[in-house]
Amino acid sequence: MDSVGPLSRKLFAAAKEHIPGGVNSPVRAFRNVGGEPFFVHKAAGSRIEDVDGKTYIDYIGSWGPNILGHAPVVITNTIHEVAKNGVSFGIPNPFEVEMARTICNWVPSVEKVRMCSSGTEATMSAIRLARGYTKRDFIIKFDGCYHGHSDSLLVAAGSGALTHGEPDSAGVPASFAEKTIVLPYNHPEALEKAFAKQGEQIAAIIVESYPANAGFVLPQPGFLDLLRSITKRHGALLIFDEVMTGFRLGKAGVQGLENLDPDISCFGKVIGGGLPVGAFGGLAKIMNQLAPDGPVYQAGTLSGNPLAMAAGLAQLKELAKPSGYPRLEELGAHFESGLRQVMEAKGMPYRLNRVGSMFCLFFTQREIINVDDVVKQDLEIFKKLFWGCLNKGIYLAPSPYETGFISLAHTEADLDDTLSVIEDVISTI
Ligand SMILES: *Cc1c(COP(=O)(O)O)cnc(C)c1O
16 A cells, blocks of 8 residues: 655654544545545645655645635735734624625625634534524435534434434434434435425525535536525525635635525635634524524634634635636636546546536546435545555545645646646556
């Protein structure tokens, strides 16, 4: 098996002594590719450097937040300047107001927004808000969509199409999971059936606007519109989890691309500029149900943290320039056409989903409709590609269920270098 450098291996051994599995988030353990992770001590632009001194062109970008690349000067300077005046106050600060105003200006469906410290908090709070607002208990989520790790959302499909969800983790009480209905994504009939059966009890549908945590799966034509119309018809709310896609695929995320207004939207990742952040927002009449105005409790010691707000605002300002989203699309399109050429020349069955700076390559002939298709791809080819690329200085996600990210720091030369490595590696498979 391929392996990483000696200093990384030593650190991982030390990490495993005091950190469960040696990591603070499971995917970092490289279990899906069978190996050990490397440790990074610095990064700049499109590249990260491991503790053994090897550099890699990075396609993870800290799992989404680093859309300008690593350590962009606009963000590091902002953090230095703001930190001189204090890193946390626990009292309102001006950056929170500017962040809220920016989000509401960029995302038409959001009239008011509450900041928190992670995407998990955002979706957890959005669910509580939806339940409090509708005075209903059930929620619908889709198999393969990831919304962070709160109890109501760590739920897997039960046996039988319309049964209630089952805990997807030890420690989640079955009685919580029962309130979450898990349906297949892109399956209108299953949705119609669930609402026909218990539409009056359903508080909300939560959906990853473009699911990007079990491969990168796109909605079939009409599916998102159906989510909007069916929730309206039954007095339920539609929650768009745009933690990954928000502020990455455009100023208004997927809802902007699809011209669709959800009732509540969840954000994170890009709006924190690499610092811990989350946010959820929507119509004022719904958001006003939150404490201290309303009965739905939600709070956070570090919510609206001045460093995170200032770093996020600095990032959003860069993205708003003409050199922002259009450039990401240009880079994404360049990479996509190159990758298609490589795969077609090799004659290997594949699917490639790409929107803007997000991409995912699948080793399968199957059309990618939902997670069932994603898991049926050839995972051995994926592993070989991952290690082959890593050895040659290209860091792709260490799991076939993750999306790749291109940043504004990537150049056409980076992408072309990457494509020729992929071509080399693929030719040996
Ligand atoms: C990353 C992610 C989350 C969780 O955010 P954390 O900040 O990791 O808690 C939730 N939903 C989606 C769609 C995500 O991609």
